[in-house]
Amino acid sequence: MTSLNGFPPETLGTGKPDSREPPMIEAQGLSKEYGRPEARVQALKNVDFRLEPGEFAAIMGPSGSGKSTLLSLLGALSAPSAGRVLIDGVDVYGLGSDTRADFRLGRLGFVFQQFHLAPYLNLLENVMLPLAVRKMESKEKRARALDALARVGVDHLANRLPDEVSGGEQERAAMARALVNRPTVLLADEPTGNLDQANGEKVMNLLAELAAGGMTVVMVTHSASSARFAGRILHLADGRLVADEKTAVQPEKEQGGCQAA
Amino acid sequence: MGLWLMVMRSLSRRKAKAVFIILGLTVGVAAMAGLSVLSDALTTQVNQQLEKYGANILITPKSKGLSLVYEGMNLGGFSYETAPLYEKDLGSLKTIKNSGNIAAVGPMLLGTVRVKDTDAPLAGVDFIAMDYLRPWWQVTGRLPARGEVLAGDQAARVLDLKLGDRMDLGGQTLTVAGVLAPTGSPDDQLLFADRPMVETLLNQPGRLSMVEVAALCHGCPVEEMVAQIEAAWPGASVMAIQSVVKGRMHALSLFKRFSWGAGVLVTVVGGLVVLVTMMASVRERSREIGLWRAIGFRRSHVVRLVLMESLVLSLAAGLLGLGLGLGGAWLLMPLLVDGHGGHLTLNPGVALFSLALSLVMGQLAGIHPALAAARMDPSEALRSL
Structure with a gap:
């Protein structure tokens, strides 16, 4: 087997279970346990699903259902106790620590509920953060970062510090940071959790646009209104995937109704 | 933006901690440089005085x-x-x-x-x-x-x-x-x-x-x-006349050894201050470090960032300590040396050794916090993920 996308052949998946287009994300029997052997907590239990390129999926469920754990596993941040995560055919936990870091850098983008912008860097520098470890001309880094800021509509605030802009603008800058390396998968944890409705909708529209452009977007949310922007909703309960729902209606149309998978 | 800019911006934001770390090492380097310069000046004067002891x-x-x-x-x-x-x-x-x-x-x-x-x-x-x-x-x-x-x-x-x-x-x-x-x-x-x-x-x-x-x-x-x-x-x-020569040399070498020993000891204590402070700083910044890891920084990048911080701080401490050591020696000179016998001269070897000691102590003190930072589980560190 030849290498795919620069990653070793042994980390590639075994292939598609059917004849459909290869999935962008494939969770195979994912389980995650925490704690000491005598007091194990099973956060995820044998979760399987596939997401196609350009799909926008929301993960929903009550607190403690395993949403954040699942996002962490999909983000190559925390190894599963059992199962595999294939992203664009690459078994991310078959990669070594450095290669997995390189994979996150080049292929994944993260948006966090708390934004996690460095308070001592202005918005432009925050967006340039993922480029700090890339070999690239500083002019190009700057141009890319400005482009990402423009894409989310806050390029005019490039020289402001995070505490000099609103929460919505911080969230947009955090999205620009996630986009600056042009990832194929965007993972967002409660991206509207700290935003008012107007700013929340702007962010959700942006995520939907990105998905429409071909990026696979996975979002954890408690908000049903935010989830309606996604084309698919994965419902978790007690660590299990209990429903996989495809939404047929775009949120702008507000016609209600969902189609089960 | 590169890693150096991140380091400088991060340090400028945490000025109080940076100053505390710098002072920890500065005291050691100042003691080292000051005592060494003083011992050289005293050696010169003692030599001059001992020459008066005849044949x-x-x-x-x-x-x-x-x-x-x-x-x-x-x-x-x-x-x-x-x-x-x-x-x-x-x-x-x-x-x-x-x-x-x-x-x-x-x-x-x-x-x-x-x-x-x-x-x-x-x-x-x-x-x-x-x-x-x-x-x-x-x-x-x-x-x-x-x-x-x-x-x-x-x-x-x-x-x-x-x-x-x-x-x-x-x-x-x-x-x-x-x-x-x-x-x-x-x-x-x-x-x-x-x-x-x-x-x-x-x-x-x-x-x-x-x-x-x-x-x-x-x-x-x-x-x-x-x-x-x-x-x-x-x-x-x-x-x-060996008794005079050897006695003279022995006394001077004891004083020099004391100076170096005291300087190294104080610098080691300064290094411990750096270690403890940097460790606390790494713990405080666990989310930030988790973010670095999440967005694709390798463990080695995290180690490099922490060590670069300690390098900047220890270099500043080395230069400051050298200046303070010389200044302190200049102030103490009239108390320790009679008349006009003593004058300060900075031996380039002492300057280089003091700076090198500061840098080495800074790096040694930074290794443990750097490795601890690199070992952080990014998902644990971020918590929200």
């Missing part, structure tokens, strides 16, 4: 066998000379490479004379040279002129000599011009007189029993001068 090279006639001679005095009576010293050979001292380091030359002719029915040792010396070679002499009366003698403390008591007394020596009448206060040395036993007159009295014209040499030893190797004199004066036995 440190002794030239005696070469002997075939063992001789029991202490500072030129025959103790057992079985020292025999095979190659006498002559006054005319004194010129050879001017031919040695380090002749410029010779401060004074004191030729001496020793013999015994009969005074008041008692045998007494008589030393013919050049009193101008003795003024330099025996700076500790305290003379009651004055140094003798021709036709006069100076009596050692014990010689004066045994021979019952007082100032102004006259005595008959080998047909000449000499007056006691001065009496030495006790010195605790063989000088107490001797009568001293002008050397040309003693040559006549002892009937040994142009001969010498020994020559004392005072070498200015700051920056000159006494042992090398000994070798040079031996080569220039083949009939002579030349030795460094």
